Amino acid sequence: DEVSLLVVVVDVNPIWWGQQAQREPEFTLSKCLDSVMVMGNSHLVMNRTNKLAIIASHCQESHFLYPSKHWKAGDAAGDDAVSSSRDGKYEVLAVTNDQISEEVRNLMARNIHRVSKELEAGQEMKSRILVIKAAEDCALQYMNFMNVIFAAQKNSIVIDACVLATDSGLLQQACDITGGLYLKIPQKSALAQYLLWVFLPDANQRSQLVLPPPVHVDYRAACFCHRNLIEIGYVCSVCLSIFCNFSPICTTCETAFKIPLPQMVKPKKKKLKPAT
Amino acid sequence: MDEEPERTKRWEGGYERTWEVLKEDESGSLKATVEDILFKDKRKRVFENYGQVRLGMMRHLFVVIDTSRTMEDQDLKPNRLTSTLKLMEYFVDEYFDQNPISQIGIIITKNKRAEKLTDLAGNPQKHISALKKAVDTTCAGEPSLYNSLNLAMHTLKHMPGHTSREVLVIFSSLTTCDPSNIYDLIKTLKGLKIRVSVIGLSAEVRVCTILTRETGGTYHVILDETHFRELLTFHVKPPPASSSSECSLIRMGFPQHAIASVSDQDSKPSFSMSHLDNSSGPGLTLGGYYCPQCRAKYTELPVECKVCGLTLVSAPHLARSFHHLFPMDAFQEMPLEEFEGERFCEACQGELKDKSVFICSVCSSAFCVECDLFIHDTLHCCPSCIHSQMVPSTWLTD
Numbered sequence: 001d002e003v004s005l006l007v008v009v010v011d012v013n014p015i016w017w018g019q020q021a022q023r024e025p026e027f028t029l030s031k032c033l034d035s036v037m038v039m040g041n042s043h044l045v046m047n048r049t050n051k052l053a054i055i056a057s058h059c060q061e062s063h064f065l066y067p068s069k070h071w072k073a074g075d076a077a078g079d080d081a082v083s084s085s086r087d088g089k090y091e092v093l094a095v096t097n098d099q100i101s102e103e104v105r106n107l108m109a110r111n112i113h114r115v116s117k118e119l120e121a122g123q124e125m126k127s128r129i130l131v132i133k134a135a136e137d138c139a140l141q142y143m144n145f146m147n148v149i150f151a152a153q154k155n156s157i158v159i160d161a162c163v164l165a166t167d168s169g170l171l172q173q174a175c176d177i178t179g180g181l182y183l184k185i186p187q188k189s190a191l192a193q194y195l196l197w198v199f200l201p202d203a204n205q206r207s208q209l210v211l212p213p214p215v216h217v218d219y220r221a222a223c224f225c226h227r228n229l230i231e232i233g234y235v236c237s238v239c240l241s242i243f244c245n246f247s248p249i250c251t252t253c254e255t256a257f258k259i260p261l262p263q264m265v266k267p268k269k270k271k272l273k274p275a276t
Numbered sequence: 277m278d279e280e281p282e283r284t285k286r287w288e289g290g291y292e293r294t295w296e297v298l299k300e301d302e303s304g305s306l307k308a309t310v311e312d313i314l315f316k317d318k319r320k321r322v323f324e325n326y327g328q329v330r331l332g333m334m335r336h337l338f339v340v341i342d343t344s345r346t347m348e349d350q351d352l353k354p355n356r357l358t359s360t361l362k363l364m365e366y367f368v369d370e371y372f373d374q375n376p377i378s379q380i381g382i383i384i385t386k387n388k389r390a391e392k393l394t395d396l397a398g399n400p401q402k403h404i405s406a407l408k409k410a411v412d413t414t415c416a417g418e419p420s421l422y423n424s425l426n427l428a429m430h431t432l433k434h435m436p437g438h439t440s441r442e443v444l445v446i447f448s449s450l451t452t453c454d455p456s457n458i459y460d461l462i463k464t465l466k467g468l469k470i471r472v473s474v475i476g477l478s479a480e481v482r483v484c485t486i487l488t489r490e491t492g493g494t495y496h497v498i499l500d501e502t503h504f505r506e507l508l509t510f511h512v513k514p515p516p517a518s519s520s521s522e523c524s525l526i527r528m529g530f531p532q533h534a535i536a537s538v539s540d541q542d543s544k545p546s547f548s549m550s551h552l553d554n555s556s557g558p559g560l561t562l563g564g565y566y567c568p569q570c571r572a573k574y575t576e577l578p579v580e581c582k583v584c585g586l587t588l589v590s591a592p593h594l595a596r597s598f599h600h601l602f603p604m605d606a607f608q609e610m611p612l613e614e615f616e617g618e619r620f621c622e623a624c625q626g627e628l629k630d631k632s633v634f635i636c637s638v639c640s641s642a643f644c645v646e647c648d649l650f651i652h653d654t655l656h657c658c659p660s661c662i663h664s665q666m667v668p669s670t671w672l673t674d
Contacts, residue, residue, distance in 0.1 A: 231568035
């Protein structure tokens with residue numbers, strides 16, 4: 001019997017949510033978590049063997065809201081899940097911090113551990129991760145993020161993204177590589193509807209539904225010298241850093257390169273016809 | 277005979293009383309020692325770390341598969357050939373996963389001749405379908421090591437200097453039939469900096485030992501199918517680059533993916549250049565990758581443009597190789613009794629039940645055995661470290 005695991009990662013960056021409460025008082029963090037709980041419960045109701053995990057992502061740490069660390073027995077679905085995640089929410093919000101950088105991928109790394117651990121129990125499990133993102137990207141975490149994406153692709157874990165405010169190139173790449181859905185929500189107050197319509201169905205049911213079209217992902221690389229997006233570049237064979245112009249020394253690994261000289265073409269000697 | 281550091285053989289006293297490794301416990305069962313040995317094997321692979329050595333990232337590898345009479349032997353189930361081809365499919369998948377910008381070619385040898393099954397290419401599908409079809413070939417005659425190495429060398433010597441040129445021979449027979457002196461060929465291979473490694477299926481053959489030693493490769497003989505798989509996995513990782521390989525800047529293109537739908541008026545269906553050779557692939561497609569230099573269309577990356585010769589890759593392909601350049605340190609092992617702190621694995625939130633706990637040296641968080649394996653094999657970053665880590669922002673795509 002197939003087990004389907006849904007892991008929901010909610011971004012609870014307090015700065016963004018605090019500013020959001022001032023911008024639009026109708027849509028606050030509690031409403032967002034309400035919609036997430038609606039979706040979580042619906043997922044559990046869809047099939048008896050479905051499993052759920054909810055993680056809140058904060059600036060400096062991430063916290064498993066459900067299932068909680070102190071539960072050693074099996075899952076208890078339904079209303080217990082609702083109340084425990086509500087408790088977790090208040091704990092997390094009590095911590096304040098000043099940084100604006102958003103770090104979702106670290107806890108995605110944790111999910112993948114958790115998911116793979118369940119897989120090792122011998123059951124067939126199809127899992128997916130849904131990320132609900134509020135604040136902007138933090139470019140410093142590119143490498144860790146890509147590592148997580150490749151690990152997810154290797155273990156056939158689908159990553160979906162539901163973006164509340166600004167577009168995120170990293171999440172677009174993650175969804176494209178793992179085969180998930182990326183959606184930027186036009187109206188935040190209708191979050192529950194979007195979650196239930198787009199993100200609730202399984203991967204194999206999605207082919208039969210009419211869903212938002214795939215987004216154009218920009219896979220061009222940025223050169224190390226100017227940070228411009230380039231279409232043709234030079235790649236150092238040692239450290240794989242990208243440059244837009246040829247330079248004799250690689251700035252990252254300090255290797256000296258050979259400068260390719262134009263090849264000498266020997267002029268062909270024409271045979272003189274003997275004068276008749 | 278020349279002076280060479282040979283491994284000690286059985287008659288020289290190299291192996292003595294190998295049964296003493298296994299010890300029984302009070303009830304007479306071997307379970308504890310077997311588990312211990314398996315546990316150590318699991319951990320051994322994690323620690324094969326070369327340190328700060330330059331690696332050959334762009335690899336051109338030829339795999340030579342021996343399809344001589346000895347491959348019909350049934351010591352690997354169902355016979356050696358089927359088992360080898362199945363493991364080769366696994367190898368090709370893993371190879372392209374770890375080295376996305378590299379290429380593989382397959383050569384088979386039988387009846388004293390060698391022929392190319394597939395040419396050097398960067399697309400795994402072609403190789404896998406060729407391997408699947410090769411299961412029906414008859415195994416006959418004797419292999420020819422000279423001919424197969426010669427064939428590989430003719431293609432590899434034209435490859436650019438910054439790539440690593442390798443040959444992996446899967447050799448099952450104990451004999452080889454060569455048209456001329458193989459030691460001369462070994463000298464030529466050494467001059468061309470081609471590294472040859474051999475995996476033997478029967479026993480150790482002296483000419484293979486000399487071949488691998490001279491060219492700088494490795495030689496192993498398999499014990500059973502699991503060991504065979506482990507040896508193949510060992511060849512998936514990029515080897516240290518030889519000191520004389522040139523480092524150069526390779527010109528590459530990063531094409532955009534054009535997604536067009538039928539409703540878009542300007543989009544017209546067109547042929548992809550990669551399907552010109554075979555008629556079985558899909559013909560006309562709407563979207564694809566356009567080469568930035570000559571605008572030829574391709575359906576998948578990485579590929580070398582047939583029109584203008586530019587290598588086309590996408591940024592995630594290069595990002596896949598990064599964990600080779602920045603390898604993770606191994607975690608410290610500590611017995612469970614000595615460990616103070618909550619008995620929960622930081623990664624999977626499960627209880628710590630194994631006999632030892634693994635501690636990350638940077639952030640001092642504890643992990644269980646399976647999470648440790650997973651972190652080092654697949655994830656390549658510690659989940660607790662990246663909470664506070666400030667990685668230099670060298671790779672920014674938007």
